[in-house]
Amino acid sequence: MSLTHLERLEAESIHIMREVVAEAERPVMLYSVGKDSAVMLHLARKAFFPAPPPFPLLHVDTTWKFRAMYELRDEAARDAGMELLVHHNPEAQEKGINPFDHGALHTDMWKTEGLKQALDKWGFDAAFGGARRDEEKSRAKERIFSFRSANHRWDPKNQRPELWHLYNARKNKGESMRVFPISNWTELDIWQYIHLEGIRIVPLYFAAPRPTVERDGLLLMVDDDRFPLRPGETPQMRSVRFRTLGCYPLTGAVESTATTLPEVIQETLLTTTSERQGRAIDKDAGGAGMEKKKQEGYF
Amino acid sequence: MSEALDTEAVYRTDALIAEDIEKYLDVHQHKTMLRFITCGSVDDGKSTLIGRLLYDSKMIFEDQLAALEADSKKVGTQGQEIDFALLVDGLAAEREQGITIDVAYRFFATEKRKFIVADTPGHEQYTRNMVTGASTADLAVILVDARKGVLTQTKRHSYLAHLIGIRNIVLAVNKMDLVGYSREVFDKIVADYRAFAASIGIADFVALPISGFKGDNITSLSPNTPWHAGPTLMAHLETVEIEASADAEKPFRMAVQWVNRPNLDFRGFSGLISAGKVRPGDAIRVLPSGKTSTISRIVTLDGDLKEAVAGQSVTLCLADEIDCSRGDVIAAADAPVQAADQFEAVIVWMDEQPMLPGRPYWLKLGTQTVSATVTEPKYQVNVNNMDHLAAKTLELNAIGACNIATDRRIPFEPYAENRDLGGFILIDKMTNATVGAGMIHFALRRADNVHWQSTDISREHHAAMKNQKPAVVWLTGLSGAGKSTIANLVEKKLARMNRHTFLLDGDNVRHGLNKDLGFTAADRVENIRRVGEVAKLMTDAGLIVVTAFISPFRAERDMVRGMMQPGEFFEVFIDTPLAEAERRDVKGLYKKARAGQLKNFTGIDSPYEAPVAPEMRIDTTAMTPEEAADAIIRALIP
Numbered sequence: 001m002s003l004t005h006l007e008r009l010e011a012e013s014i015h016i017m018r019e020v021v022a023e024a025e026r027p028v029m030l031y032s033v034g035k036d037s038a039v040m041l042h043l044a045r046k047a048f049f050p051a052p053p054p055f056p057l058l059h060v061d062t063t064w065k066f067r068a069m070y071e072l073r074d075e076a077a078r079d080a081g082m083e084l085l086v087h088h089n090p091e092a093q094e095k096g097i098n099p100f101d102h103g104a105l106h107t108d109m110w111k112t113e114g115l116k117q118a119l120d121k122w123g124f125d126a127a128f129g130g131a132r133r134d135e136e137k138s139r140a141k142e143r144i145f146s147f148r149s150a151n152h153r154w155d156p157k158n159q160r161p162e163l164w165h166l167y168n169a170r171k172n173k174g175e176s177m178r179v180f181p182i183s184n185w186t187e188l189d190i191w192q193y194i195h196l197e198g199i200r201i202v203p204l205y206f207a208a209p210r211p212t213v214e215r216d217g218l219l220l221m222v223d224d225d226r227f228p229l230r231p232g233e234t235p236q237m238r239s240v241r242f243r244t245l246g247c248y249p250l251t252g253a254v255e256s257t258a259t260t261l262p263e264v265i266q267e268t269l270l271t272t273t274s275e276r277q278g279r280a281i282d283k284d285a286g287g288a289g290m291e292k293k294k295q296e297g298y299f
Numbered sequence: 300m301s302e303a304l305d306t307e308a309v310y311r312t313d314a315l316i317a318e319d320i321e322k323y324l325d326v327h328q329h330k331t332m333l334r335f336i337t338c339g340s341v342d343d344g345k346s347t348l349i350g351r352l353l354y355d356s357k358m359i360f361e362d363q364l365a366a367l368e369a370d371s372k373k374v375g376t377q378g379q380e381i382d383f384a385l386l387v388d389g390l391a392a393e394r395e396q397g398i399t400i401d402v403a404y405r406f407f408a409t410e411k412r413k414f415i416v417a418d419t420p421g422h423e424q425y426t427r428n429m430v431t432g433a434s435t436a437d438l439a440v441i442l443v444d445a446r447k448g449v450l451t452q453t454k455r456h457s458y459l460a461h462l463i464g465i466r467n468i469v470l471a472v473n474k475m476d477l478v479g480y481s482r483e484v485f486d487k488i489v490a491d492y493r494a495f496a497a498s499i500g501i502a503d504f505v506a507l508p509i510s511g512f513k514g515d516n517i518t519s520l521s522p523n524t525p526w527h528a529g530p531t532l533m534a535h536l537e538t539v540e541i542e543a544s545a546d547a548e549k550p551f552r553m554a555v556q557w558v559n560r561p562n563l564d565f566r567g568f569s570g571l572i573s574a575g576k577v578r579p580g581d582a583i584r585v586l587p588s589g590k591t592s593t594i595s596r597i598v599t600l601d602g603d604l605k606e607a608v609a610g611q612s613v614t615l616c617l618a619d620e621i622d623c624s625r626g627d628v629i630a631a632a633d634a635p636v637q638a639a640d641q642f643e644a645v646i647v648w649m650d651e652q653p654m655l656p657g658r659p660y661w662l663k664l665g666t667q668t669v670s671a672t673v674t675e676p677k678y679q680v681n682v683n684n685m686d687h688l689a690a691k692t693l694e695l696n697a698i699g700a701c702n703i704a705t706d707r708r709i710p711f712e713p714y715a716e717n718r719d720l721g722g723f724i725l726i727d728k729m730t731n732a733t734v735g736a737g738m739i740h741f742a743l744r745r746a747d748n749v750h751w752q753s754t755d756i757s758r759e760h761h762a763a764m765k766n767q768k769p770a771v772v773w774l775t776g777l778s779g780a781g782k783s784t785i786a787n788l789v790e791k792k793l794a795r796m797n798r799h800t801f802l803l804d805g806d807n808v809r810h811g812l813n814k815d816l817g818f819t820a821a822d823r824v825e826n827i828r829r830v831g832e833v834a835k836l837m838t839d840a841g842l843i844v845v846t847a848f849i850s851p852f853r854a855e856r857d858m859v860r861g862m863m864q865p866g867e868f869f870e871v872f873i874d875t876p877l878a879e880a881e882r883r884d885v886k887g888l889y890k891k892a893r894a895g896q897l898k899n900f901t902g903i904d905s906p907y908e909a910p911v912a913p914e915m916r917i918d919t920t921a922m923t924p925e926e927a928a929d930a931i932i933r934a935l936i937p
Contacts, residue, residue: 004331005330010612133404140405162733166724
């Protein structure tokens, strides 16, 4: 009997999670409510069954996620029997940092700084993240166990070699690890697994009529009344869905009629643009945008 | 020409997706996975080949392609044509330098398989990166430039792939377009390679004439090489047998990662099965304890399993309440793994700091982490011609055979039989860096043949006769800090108190026991190890041992601490600033060191690692040696 590629990927991810729980003092799972997070959470439930996953979920929130994401977030944590921690960067909150007025600063303060604050606040020494190596070029080179200095920096030239199934999780006080259990999954693997395992995902991944405006080449959904309409902009109902989910003012929708998972997968396979293309974040600083963000501590 | 054929292959997949997505999903669900590594020198066209595989399997999207076309014109090396290499050269630094600097993983899939490619650079750091990439690979593609033939690098890559235990080797003779698709050129390269491969023990390989740049024999047979009957590179990758499936036929082994104990009624042992299969009712043995039981359940979220096989992550329940924890190995009762504490292994050194024979490192094998020391290499391998060389240590990227001693018996298997239970990493205890990787050849016989002889007069008895508690008062500090002076006073005062003592002094020991040792880092480590063992024997005899050694490295002081009973090791940091010690310069050594007449002098050209949490710190600028000795004795004998 030969294991299928999804069975091998699943076994690898479970193995990684158990290593972290065995070796780290205070692990946490970063949970962003997207499809990758959903798969990661499902794998965690498998890894520790019949016990609930022995760590909390952490959502580093920007207050600008889609409403549907907040709903699923709270239910998913409850279903898994896990504690849900939510962190808002108080400084960003106080200054009213938002994606409309502050551009890159929005991501930097809410997400990058917010994440560091949250990890420090609760003293987590290992944080699971749902990043995949196929997403972006600098991720392709990152280890599964990614070591961070006491000030959360990633040094791409000084990574620990990772051999066989052996992960070196040793660190000094104050230092931490980011761990990516689904590093070797591709977008298609994720969809396939969600389909196979019947994992619940945010309805925004399926097409439905939604109020949208077209702005700077992106199709943006007007998810609440904080969305400042520019002169001449009127939200129009379009049948759209989302390939990735982030802050709603930064996440472009695609026009679609795919209302079932096989249809979504079908569209994904036949599509001709890459997944992160709907996100504004990768386009800063030319081709090296993500690498720069990662060095500074972004996931 | 070949371009047109490629497009056709892609189109067929698209048609299925469009017409019958459910069927496509079903096909995709039953795919297997192949992990492989591509090895080549800087100009062999490795990145171009990987870029080509991604492109031909439609893993490149329009926006990426548009960016690629723009980049190709800006920084590409292929003129106006698409430079596939840019797709895979990820980090900003390397895009500027035009080289890949680390291991990167790429993904693509066809209708039959999902592929993970480890892409490793062909330049200086090759050994570390290639060994890392190869450690999880089922197959290696060795790239040769058709114009250059089998080079030193080709041999080096093949040796490393073979060393890591990859049995599926593909010799891809690339850039065939640049030699006019000449069959003679190809045949000559294959013949050269065959002779070399046989000499290092590679039994078999598949040779393919290709062009990554033009696409010949990648996904479809090229009309330019009518003399090549096949397969294409992709066809071979899609059909070659995966080694992991062969592991299922071996006896059962699973290293315990984590004990799952949510409540008093459940106790499961979680791990990744590294070989064989397991069913409820199977008799098992837990190593190293040797205790036996039977499997009662195989628990998963999807319900209990009737059988689990190599490659699966499971949770096993046992019929009996026996001791079993992280690091143990659960194995078939009638074919258990061995356990030992001394091994011969091949080590690949991966750190800028050379290996220090005698220094304790963390050794992680399977799910166990133990303290281990490595001997001087028996030989180092010249990776260019596989000659064995004499060596005192291993530098970055060096490979050699060494003996390893662990501080306790660990279950293992020879690497050739099981990668998971025979491969290990070495971790520096100070920096926590992964400094080396190793592969166990076999356990040393002497591990089995040397036993502890139990003696009737115990260490407690020795100590009781002297009416004292044995201890090691370990003075550490720079040369000239005052260690010997203070140690001498401490011993005199203890003697006056009728305590049985012995003073081990650095200089004195080097006249006898350690006169074969110099002052290199490796020799300093061995010096301290021997002193530690002597001190241990003396505490067994009930003595209070006072030592005065610079002992500059934390790792070795911690090693000696680990040899003693808890509470017996009393570390005293004789803290004298370098400037002060140099001003005193009682033996005139600093002057010599500064003049360059004395190499490896602590504080000058060799580091001193101050204790982090010593039992006591003596500031010699604030007290006299008499006061220091009194303070030590007060703390030692309250």
